[in-house]
Amino acid sequence: MQVTEIYRSIQGESSYAGLPCVFVRLTGCNLRCAWCDSEYTFSGGRKMRLEEVEGEVLRLSPSGLVEITGGEPLLQEREAVPLMERLLALGYTVLLETSGERPLERVPSQVVKIVDVKCPHSGEFGTFREPNLGALGPQDETKFVLADRADYEFARDFTRRHELAARVRSVIFSPAFRKDASGARDSSHCLLDPQQLAQWILEDGLEVRLGLQIHKFIWEPSVKGV
Numbered sequence: 129m130q131v132t133e134i135y136r137s138i139q140g141e142s143s144y145a146g147l148p149c150v151f152v153r154l155t156g157c158n159l160r161c162a163w164c165d166s167e168y169t170f171s172g173g174r175k176m177r178l179e180e181v182e183g184e185v186l187r188l189s190p191s192g193l194v195e196i197t198g199g200e201p202l203l204q205e206r207e208a209v210p211l212m213e214r215l216l217a218l219g220y221t222v223l224l225e226t227s228g229e230r231p232l233e234r235v236p237s238q239v240v241k242i243v244d245v246k247c248p249h250s251g252e253f254g255t256f257r258e259p260n261l262g263a264l265g266p267q268d269e270t271k272f273v274l275a276d277r278a279d280y281e282f283a284r285d286f287t288r289r290h291e292l293a294a295r296v297r298s299v300i301f302s303p304a305f306r307k308d309a310s311g312a313r314d315s316s317h318c319l320l321d322p323q324q325l326a327q328w329i330l331e332d333g334l335e336v337r338l339g340l341q342i343h344k345f346i347w348e349p350s351v352k353g354v
């Protein structure tokens with residue numbers, strides 16, 4: 129498979145946020161989100177055999193959390209699914225971060241799927257694959273990255289219409305982060321003020337989790353591989 133990087137850091141944007149985690153970042157994405165902070169994964173990387181990826185994960189951490197991410201990892205489904213199966217068999221908790229556009233049916237059911245639903249100002253609105261709703265289970269998570277009120281209202285209405293809060297472990301509403309963010313490690317780089325988002329969530333009585341990309345508050349926001 130084509131791999132951009134494998135590293136150990138702190139999980140930053142799910143209900144596992146804050147926990148140590150090994151990241152396997154696969155190369156390539158078929159979408160072009162406006163606020164994407166992973167453009168360096170669109171090309172390059174190096175070819176690795178499944179055994180090499182597994183060996184590197186084991187070297188970095190013999191147990192715990194592993195996240196398969198990208199780019200869009202399911203573009204390499206033929207290799208990524210067996211990798212997830214092997215990591216599960218080794219006893220890891222396996223997270224999969226995916227755009228919502230790729231089919232989820234072949235992802236092993238024990239994998240925690242963290243699935244984006246792209247909002248109106250993402251640049252990739254309408255790419256969510258609705259049959260994926262049927263593949264979501266109680267351990268999975270859905271994530272909406274929000275740049276403004278229109279994005280919020282879409283996320284709110286989608287969450288209610290599909291009763292997401294009853295379907296998955298977490299529905300995450302996360303302010304979009306400026307992709308050229310640098311310098312201060314604070315919420316001034318968020319396109320939508322987290323305080324404003326908190327107010328809307330509380331006013332509307334939503335059972336959702338306000339998510340912040342905590343790695344952007346721990347490390348310099350422009351640093352990769354953290």
Ligand code: SF4
Binds near residue numbers: 160
């Ligand atoms: S799906 Fe993810 S990796 Fe692909 S363009 Fe969007 S944010 Fe970037």
